Amino acid sequence: MTGRTPRLGWYVHHHGRGHLTRLLAIAPHLDAEVDAVSSLAAPAGLPSGWTWTVLDRDDDGGAPIDPTVDGMLHWAPIGHVGHRTRLSAIAAAAAERHWDGMVVDTSVEVTLLARLLGLRTVVVTQPGHRIDRPHLLGFAAADTVIAPWARGILSPPHLEALGDKVVHTGGISRFTARVADGPRTDEVVLLASGGTVGPAAIRDAEKATGRPWRALGGGAWADDPWPVLATAGVVVSWAGQNAVADLAAARASAVVIPQDRPFDEQRETGRALRRANLAQVEDSWPTAAQWPDLIERAATARPEWERWEVAGAPQRAAAAITDTMRGRR
Template identity: 60%
Template structure:
């Protein structure tokens, strides 16, 4: 019987929804997606999208969310008291899990949604993230999970918080939407620098990016950061044509670098729990990218890019090939082992 899977997609940045779109084509299941984000383009027909209320906006006449004990004295990450949107989104998830008879819930990411699903008797698959995540909410979520997907290769990131639940962890390798994509025909080889920004924000100023480009002695193009930058939903061609890619250290960005075999300068951005710093240091140890200590001064860029251009990174070590399918296999296995959600 065809399983029914729920999938919670966090609304910060675009990485969580991008990962969903990479994995769900490999799922032989009906998938109900929950998110505050709008319905994304490219969602397969076996998936439906349930739009959730926001839980981080100031309610009319109410207190600011971060002033209403949102952590429950450190037990949770985000559950603001008296917030109508927060209450409504959890009610929507609970009602849909019950009405649609969901077998398994994938959570990417929210400790509160993991606990809600488990309290409702739904098996959960948690998407892990790098960084220091040994706080109480993460510990509760990892212990409540049936399986934990770590979307990077085993042995690359040694994380204490996953060692404690290692019997549940499956390392899939880096999950990239570009896995198996044909490259554009070469037209003179790779050239120039591509700055690949993300949607999660950056502390690097437009002025700093412009100064780096001017000092580098190379042609620069920017996607998602810098003056004159545009957002590209599909930067594959630009990645393939760049001699060097300058990128943040988000999980999807790194997997995309691996998929294209990029020579890269990776600059981790400030994120909760030191997520990008942890990832970038792992890349540096593995010799997969140049990782400066902060945004370099303009005079440093020519030598930095020269070093990156001479790299011969063995991106096969990031195990992108088959990673999305392996993740789908973990989810389907949990759904197959879970007691049925109810009468079909």
């Protein structure tokens, strides 16, 4: 493909907010026409000319039948109409809209479908212990694997054998272009979506530390948490990739508490942050008695968040995608 703007599909996984947030961070820098497909509803803020197709769900309807094909795949349940129609919709869009390639964030099955359709394929990976058969099959089928963190700080084993196929972009944050230059307050901000900590535990931590706490997550989610992140004295966060990238963009003094996620994704990220001395990392929610010292240690730390390489990360991801679609990788 030469001499024209590439057109590509982009699969956005529907679990959590991270996959969609990453798309929206990269979108302004991407020189391509994009047809996004997802079980999520279309978001606000898509670039002009992009399309969004809502796919049927494939994770409802009772007990699935042989969804892993005896361990070869992650999710291909026999007889599930939603699974069949969502893959059919992707294949139809690829043919009708003449895609040059596809970005998959993230699904082994969609990666394999894209490659079987003869599309150049970019996969966004995540940390964790992803050396199972399905993951290795998906990575082998991809032309490019985007790792949205800094090279060297986080080195999961599944990337070791992929060589130049991997592009370490640095942490991809939607706040990369914004500057945290205001004065810091005494406030502790809990940046936590999808966690299990209840209001009573937060009140106990607030009382123990003698600082005001604010929770951003669940029902209190803010569409633009930047003003709060940029001025917080300490941010308490889980260890998801977007959350960590946002901490780095805000140069936040942070307490990071990894949550249990598939393939130990957040646990591995937490260990990397601890080794790099970028945050105070706790394996579980601290007791009320532990919080005062923990918050004080975080507040007085000066983490070198530039090592997470958020500056320019969305642009590097966009360049890797367009280079792949143009056959340069």
